[in-house]
Amino acid sequence: MSLADSQPRPDGPTRGRPRSEAVERSIIEGVMKLLEDGVPLAELSIERIARTAGVGKATIYRRWSGKEELFIDVVRTAEPPDPELPGTSLRDDLVAFLEQMRQRGLMTRSSALLRSVFAQVKSSPKLWDAYHTIVVEPRRRKQVALLLRAQENGELRADIDAELMNDLFIGPMLMRTVMRADTVMRADGDLPEGLSEQIVDAVLEGLRPVSSRTP
Amino acid sequence: MSLADSQPRPDGPTRGRPRSEAVERSIIEGVMKLLEDGVPLAELSIERIARTAGVGKATIYRRWSGKEELFIDVVRTAEPPDPELPGTSLRDDLVAFLEQMRQRGLMTRSSALLRSVFAQVKSSPKLWDAYHTIVVEPRRRKQVALLLRAQENGELRADIDAELMNDLFIGPMLMRTVMRADTVMRADGDLPEGLSEQIVDAVLEGLRPVSSRTP
Amino acid sequence: MSLADSQPRPDGPTRGRPRSEAVERSIIEGVMKLLEDGVPLAELSIERIARTAGVGKATIYRRWSGKEELFIDVVRTAEPPDPELPGTSLRDDLVAFLEQMRQRGLMTRSSALLRSVFAQVKSSPKLWDAYHTIVVEPRRRKQVALLLRAQENGELRADIDAELMNDLFIGPMLMRTVMRADTVMRADGDLPEGLSEQIVDAVLEGLRPVSSRTP
Amino acid sequence: MSLADSQPRPDGPTRGRPRSEAVERSIIEGVMKLLEDGVPLAELSIERIARTAGVGKATIYRRWSGKEELFIDVVRTAEPPDPELPGTSLRDDLVAFLEQMRQRGLMTRSSALLRSVFAQVKSSPKLWDAYHTIVVEPRRRKQVALLLRAQENGELRADIDAELMNDLFIGPMLMRTVMRADTVMRADGDLPEGLSEQIVDAVLEGLRPVSSRTP
DNA sequence: GCCTAACCGAGACGGTACGTCACGTCTTTTA
DNA sequence: TAAAAGACGTGACGTACCGTCTCGGTTAGGC
Numbered sequence: 001m002s003l004a005d006s007q008p009r010p011d012g013p014t015r016g017r018p019r020s021e022a023v024e025r026s027i028i029e030g031v032m033k034l035l036e037d038g039v040p041l042a043e044l045s046i047e048r049i050a051r052t053a054g055v056g057k058a059t060i061y062r063r064w065s066g067k068e069e070l071f072i073d074v075v076r077t078a079e080p081p082d083p084e085l086p087g088t089s090l091r092d093d094l095v096a097f098l099e100q101m102r103q104r105g106l107m108t109r110s111s112a113l114l115r116s117v118f119a120q121v122k123s124s125p126k127l128w129d130a131y132h133t134i135v136v137e138p139r140r141r142k143q144v145a146l147l148l149r150a151q152e153n154g155e156l157r158a159d160i161d162a163e164l165m166n167d168l169f170i171g172p173m174l175m176r177t178v179m180r181a182d183t184v185m186r187a188d189g190d191l192p193e194g195l196s197e198q199i200v201d202a203v204l205e206g207l208r209p210v211s212s213r214t215p
Numbered sequence: 216m217s218l219a220d221s222q223p224r225p226d227g228p229t230r231g232r233p234r235s236e237a238v239e240r241s242i243i244e245g246v247m248k249l250l251e252d253g254v255p256l257a258e259l260s261i262e263r264i265a266r267t268a269g270v271g272k273a274t275i276y277r278r279w280s281g282k283e284e285l286f287i288d289v290v291r292t293a294e295p296p297d298p299e300l301p302g303t304s305l306r307d308d309l310v311a312f313l314e315q316m317r318q319r320g321l322m323t324r325s326s327a328l329l330r331s332v333f334a335q336v337k338s339s340p341k342l343w344d345a346y347h348t349i350v351v352e353p354r355r356r357k358q359v360a361l362l363l364r365a366q367e368n369g370e371l372r373a374d375i376d377a378e379l380m381n382d383l384f385i386g387p388m389l390m391r392t393v394m395r396a397d398t399v400m401r402a403d404g405d406l407p408e409g410l411s412e413q414i415v416d417a418v419l420e421g422l423r424p425v426s427s428r429t430p
Numbered sequence: 431m432s433l434a435d436s437q438p439r440p441d442g443p444t445r446g447r448p449r450s451e452a453v454e455r456s457i458i459e460g461v462m463k464l465l466e467d468g469v470p471l472a473e474l475s476i477e478r479i480a481r482t483a484g485v486g487k488a489t490i491y492r493r494w495s496g497k498e499e500l501f502i503d504v505v506r507t508a509e510p511p512d513p514e515l516p517g518t519s520l521r522d523d524l525v526a527f528l529e530q531m532r533q534r535g536l537m538t539r540s541s542a543l544l545r546s547v548f549a550q551v552k553s554s555p556k557l558w559d560a561y562h563t564i565v566v567e568p569r570r571r572k573q574v575a576l577l578l579r580a581q582e583n584g585e586l587r588a589d590i591d592a593e594l595m596n597d598l599f600i601g602p603m604l605m606r607t608v609m610r611a612d613t614v615m616r617a618d619g620d621l622p623e624g625l626s627e628q629i630v631d632a633v634l635e636g637l638r639p640v641s642s643r644t645p
Numbered sequence: 646m647s648l649a650d651s652q653p654r655p656d657g658p659t660r661g662r663p664r665s666e667a668v669e670r671s672i673i674e675g676v677m678k679l680l681e682d683g684v685p686l687a688e689l690s691i692e693r694i695a696r697t698a699g700v701g702k703a704t705i706y707r708r709w710s711g712k713e714e715l716f717i718d719v720v721r722t723a724e725p726p727d728p729e730l731p732g733t734s735l736r737d738d739l740v741a742f743l744e745q746m747r748q749r750g751l752m753t754r755s756s757a758l759l760r761s762v763f764a765q766v767k768s769s770p771k772l773w774d775a776y777h778t779i780v781v782e783p784r785r786r787k788q789v790a791l792l793l794r795a796q797e798n799g800e801l802r803a804d805i806d807a808e809l810m811n812d813l814f815i816g817p818m819l820m821r822t823v824m825r826a827d828t829v830m831r832a833d834g835d836l837p838e839g840l841s842e843q844i845v846d847a848v849l850e851g852l853r854p855v856s857s858r859t860p
Numbered sequence: 861g862c863c864t865a866a867c868c869g870a871g872a873c874g875g876t877a878c879g880t881c882a883c884g885t886c887t888t889t890t891a
Numbered sequence: 892t893a894a895a896a897g898a899c900g901t902g903a904c905g906t907a908c909c910g911t912c913t914c915g916g917t918t919a920g921g922c
Contacts, residue, residue: 017891017893045882056895061884160417164387164410168417171386172379202375202383206421231871232913238873260903271874276905446866447918453868475908486869491910590847594817598847601816602809609781609819625809632805632813636851654897661897662887668899690877701900706879 019062027053027060031074068127072134079135080104082142090150091200097143098173098196105177105191140166156207168203222278234277242268242275246289250332283342286332287349293332294350295319297357305365306415312358313388313411320392320406355381371422383418449492457483457490461504498557502564509565510534512572520580521630527573528603528626535607535621570596586637598633652708664707672698672705676719680762713772716762717779723762724780725749727787735795736845742788743818743841750822750836763823785811801852813848 030053034044046067050057064070083100085093147162156165176190245268249259261282265272279285298315300308362377371380391405460483464474476497480487494500513530515523577592586595606620654664675698679689691712695702709715728745730738766772792807801810821835 019893023894046884047882050895054895056897057884058886058896059894062893066884160413164413164417167387167390168383168414171388171390172382173386175382175386175389198375198379199383202379202421203418204421206417206419229915231869231915232873234872235913261905262903265874269874271872271876272905273875273907274873277872281905444920446864446920447868448920449867450918476910477908480869484869486871487910488870488912489868492867496910590843594843594847597817597820598813598844601818601820602812603816604820605812605816609823628805628809629813632809632851633848634851636847636849659889661889661895662899664898665887691879692877695900699900701898701902702879703881703901704899707898711879 023053023055023059024063027055027063027070028074028077029053030055031070032078072127072130075131076134082139085146090146090155091204093146094169094200094204095196098169098199101170101173101177102191102196105173143170154209157209160207165207168207169200172199172203222276222280222284238268238270238274239278242270242278242285243289243292244268245270246285246332247293256332287342287345290332290346291349297354300361305361305370306419308361309384309415309419310411313384313414316385316388316392317406317411320388358385369424372424375422380422383422384415387414387418453483453485453489454493457485457493457500458504458507459483460485461500462508502557502560505561506564512569515576520576520585521634523576524599524630524634525626528599528629531600531603531607532621532626535603573600584639587639590637595637598637599630602629602633652706652710652714668698668700668704669708672700672708672715673719673722674698675700676715676762677723686762713766716766717772717775720762720766720776721779727784730791735791735800736849738791739814739845739849740841743814743844746815746818746822747836747841750818788815799854802854805852810852813852814845817844817848 027049031049034052046057046060050060080100083096085096087093143166144162147156147165150156151158151162242264246264249267261272261275265275295315298311300311302308358381359377362371362380365371366373366377457479461479464482476487476490480490513526515526517523573596574592577586577595580586581588581592676694679697691702691705695705725745728741730741732738766776788811789807792801792810795801796803796807
């Protein structure tokens with residue numbers, strides 16, 4: 001799960017001068033710097049990245065097979081780790097997941113970065129698959145596991161698929177962070193504090209067993 | 216709402232030979248044909264589009280300022296019209312909206328096309344704004360109006376913002392059609408018949424006034 | 431020999447609106463004006479000429495089949511008429527011819543024009559042929575006739591071809607006006623007053639019969 | 646005096662892969678081949694030259710700033726070297742110079758080529774200056790030096806400028822090689838053997854001191 | 861005093877070439 | 892052998908003209 005040499009050295013492991021790890025880092029950080037500086041993704045050519053990182057083009061191609069592969073490593077580096085769950089209640093854990101999505105959707109510097117690479121990643125099936133496998137799916141599995149446990153505890157209705165339930169919680173926040181947030185709204189008015197709680201409470205209301213509903 | 220000349224003639228309205236509408240159509244349909252034939256979006260150069268449509272490059276640039284602008288019109292042309300609402304009940308109307316999203320998410324020819332252009336549109340703030348203004352926002356307004364009326368009728372709780380409610384319904388389906396559908400799943404197993412009803416019923420359960428809940 | 435309609439009207443002589451002579455003039459004068467203003471010949475596109483003359487492109491193509499044909503008429507219009515010969519002596523007549531060449535080679539406005547179109551004319555065999563037939567050859571014939579008469583009078587040696595003699599006089603001046611004058615020298619120091627007399631006198635010295643030489 | 650990199654590398658002398666001389670040659674020879682095959686100069690686009698030489702356009706622009714600069718090197722490559730002078734007499738040396746001009750004016754393959762590029766070069770002041778500096782002026786200086794020595798020896802009159810004298814010899818041959826030869830005459834009848842001697846003898850007659858004239 | 865054919869300006873049209881840029885590969889020197 | 896530098900063939904970019912073709916609107920005869 002480390003910063004992969006996506007392009008492994010073809011022959012033996014150690015002959016001649018070894019690849020410099022410093023170079024690896026300076027390339028990825030160079031890309032991040034450019035994105036943070038507001039350079040549109042479309043203007044991120046390999047040549048420009050090499051120039052920025054003070055590196056030869058061949059040095060990039062030796063490690064990644066192209067721009068897409070490189071971006072996977074950039075996203076992986078920038079992606080925030082999964083949130084620590086409070087564990088105090090189902091509701092609190094769900095809120096924690098949504099809250100992390102909301103944070104990422106805010107107009108911070110590092111998120112502006114993420115969002116633009118994200119768009120690029122999304123427009124390439126190959127990248128999207130990789131991103132899904134490495135980042136999205138593991139997190140989704142955690143969320144679904146949480147809900148399954150709650151169903152077994154009787155905290156949630158058992159007659160609805162846990163995967164669908166998960167989408168009921170995640171989908172609305174996604175709606176705002178990915179679909180609307182990046183462009184239409186400029187201020188963060190669309191992602192106010194308390195939004196996570198509002199969503200979780202409203203959806204949870206319909207998913208609890210009848211017996212345990214708010215009176 | 217007609218096929219716009221995104222690049223309006225700078226001068227008066229009618230001097231010189233008028234632009235041919237047939238050419239306009241053949242360009243847009245040329246793009247659709249290429250996409251349907253499985254040409255990757257990255258290989259859709261203006262030169263190739265012009266060649267396919269049997270048209271000079273200048274003729275394209277006369278109408279659109281670049282590939283992106285052109286894609287807006289392609290999406291707009293392919294975008295299905297808003298669904299006709301049955302009007303029999305709030306639930307049925309909501310299902311109708313979601314059902315349309317589900318249909319679009321299925322792996323039909325025309326939708327495979329749409330989804331890749333859609334990704335491209337999404338990766339450009341300018342395009343995304345335009346798409347939002349022209350396509351998304353009007354539809355969203357209809358949906359919200361529907362919910363507001365239901366709140367006034369007492370069919371829905373009045374203590375939750377109607378816009379948020381709308382996201383609670385739309386978000387989960389979006390999750391599956393846009394986020395997961397294009398790559399992870401190949402068969403349409405993720406968008407089964409009955410999905411719309413499942414979502415609407417589950418979410419509606421938490422949004423009805425306490426008095427009118429399922430016992 | 432008038433300003434030709436190089437592109438004659440195909441059918442009968444007079445049906446419909448006749449072509450405007452004013453338009454004809456304004457096109458040719460437009461070209462001259464552009465050249466006098468120092469616009470490089472290479473930048474003289476048909477589109478620009480039409481714009482300058484306030485004329486549609488088709489109006490130009492109706493008269494000339496292309497840029498080259500048009501330039502013939504421009505040169506013809508600008509070419510100075512043959513000089514009037516004093517007739518006082520062979521020497522004076524020869525000087526008159528050379529003096530005209532010298533004048534044209536000076537850096538006057540109208541000659542800057544001529545020289546640049548001349549260069550263009552020269553680079554196209556078709557144009558060069560036309561220019562030769564219309565302008566150069568008739569003048570050359572006059573010069574040769576002059577020399578032939580002088581041979582009959584005994585003023586010139588009879589053992590040298592009159593056409594070659596003509597080149598002996600014309601060539602040196604051409605050397606300076608066409609080959610060197612346009613670029614290398616900037617001031618007109620290379621074409622000083624008295625140059626024509628110098629050339630004629632020097633060459634004439636070798637062409638007179640021995641009996642009549644300067645002692 | 647080697648095949649210049651008209652577009653010098655901006656940086657230091659030896660960094661990165663050096664420019665291939667083979668490519669340089671194949672471009673210039675490609676142009677020559679096209680011209681020899683009778684392709685009109687106007688159809689010699691950079692794209693076509695690149696295609697013929699099996700070379701990318703950028704590789705051409707890396708060396709020359711445009712078609713014109715390239716043509717200088719083509720002309721320079723094809724230009725015959727200065728003739729070897731017999732040194733037996735002033736007359737023989739002058740004949741040698743003229744004879745070379747006459748040879749070049751004949752309808753040989755390589756000269757048909759040269760003459761059309763030559764016309765192009767002539768139509769651009771910048772090119773013409775360059776051509777003059779590199780090719781014409783050095784040769785002219787040799788010729789003038791020859792005449793100056795003859796003046797000092799008393800073989801030529803001292804009262805006529807040596808530069809003017811030079812034009813008296815060169816001009817007439819130029820008249821036939823450059824002005825008339827390319828188009829009007831087709832066969833080489835205008836440049837017969839013996840022409841050089843005829844011109845030199847006729848002009849020399851007027852330039853010798855009176856004492857040494859043909860009786 | 862109409863009729864109508866040809867003119868006129870404007871500018872769209874399918875092409876071709878321009879000169880620039882980035883692609884991914886390759887060949888140098890230097891370390 | 893890696894690394895920087897940059898040349899290489901390829902091909903798309905967006906612009907400018909080419910010569911042809913519609914447009915709406917004149918402008919002169921011939922009836």
